[in-house]
Amino acid sequence: MSNIKCPFCSDGEMSHQVKPETHSYKGLSITVNQPGMYCNHCDEAILNGDDLKVTRRDIHDLHAAGDGYLTSGEIKRIREKLRLNQKQAAVLLGGGVNAFSRYERGEAKQSKAIDMFLRLLDSDPSLLDRFEFDGENISIKPVASKSWVSVSTTKSHLRVIGASNPTTRSVKGTAKLIGRTIGHASDNKIAVNGY
Numbered sequence: 001m002s003n004i005k006c007p008f009c010s011d012g013e014m015s016h017q018v019k020p021e022t023h024s025y026k027g028l029s030i031t032v033n034q035p036g037m038y039c040n041h042c043d044e045a046i047l048n049g050d051d052l053k054v055t056r057r058d059i060h061d062l063h064a065a066g067d068g069y070l071t072s073g074e075i076k077r078i079r080e081k082l083r084l085n086q087k088q089a090a091v092l093l094g095g096g097v098n099a100f101s102r103y104e105r106g107e108a109k110q111s112k113a114i115d116m117f118l119r120l121l122d123s124d125p126s127l128l129d130r131f132e133f134d135g136e137n138i139s140i141k142p143v144a145s146k147s148w149v150s151v152s153t154t155k156s157h158l159r160v161i162g163a164s165n166p167t168t169r170s171v172k173g174t175a176k177l178i179g180r181t182i183g184h185a186s187d188n189k190i191a192v193n194g195y
């Protein structure tokens with residue numbers, strides 16, 4: 001690109017250079033290497049679309065962080081931690097088929113709901129197990145039905161004789177009770193209701 005006369009001061013010439021440029025937002029600041037046409041006489045510069053593209057993601061991230069949103073790099077880190085490709089992440093979290101490539105390039109900001117969902121999954125990736133997900137379709141697995149225990153009644157006692165699923169954590173305590181007497185037959189509202 002040849003030098004052009006500066007349209008702002010008329011005294012200088014503009015040439016394409018890369019200069020450090022500091023951006024501040026809500027108490028945060030970054031310095032980026034910003035390409036553009038810079039005047040050798042005044043402080044003016046002309047940035048075209050290609051120039052802005054170079055620093056777009058860094059500036060996007062500054063604003064995201066300032067507004068309390070995940071940055072493009074954080075979104076990518078969480079997605080990879082969850083072992084999802086961009087398409088799967090979009091099916092899981094919404095936003096459209098190209099959503100994650102746009103978030104991760106700093107071209108679009110995720111919704112607050114997607115931001116919060118990603119933070120939740122980052123803190124506890126096992127939450128993904130709650131979903132029935134084949135890469136194309138997603139649904140939430142039905143919550144397991146309430147566990148139960150069966151009791152036998154003797155003349156004077158209630159005895160636990162079984163439990164629906166002794167391997168689940170909520171029933172482990174119950175499993176220990178199998179074969180044991182847990183109350184009197186007259187205790188109609190026995191504590192098994194709580195299991």
Ligand SMILES: [Zn+2]
Pocket residue numbers: 006007008009010011012013039040041042043044
């Ligand atoms: Zn100038």
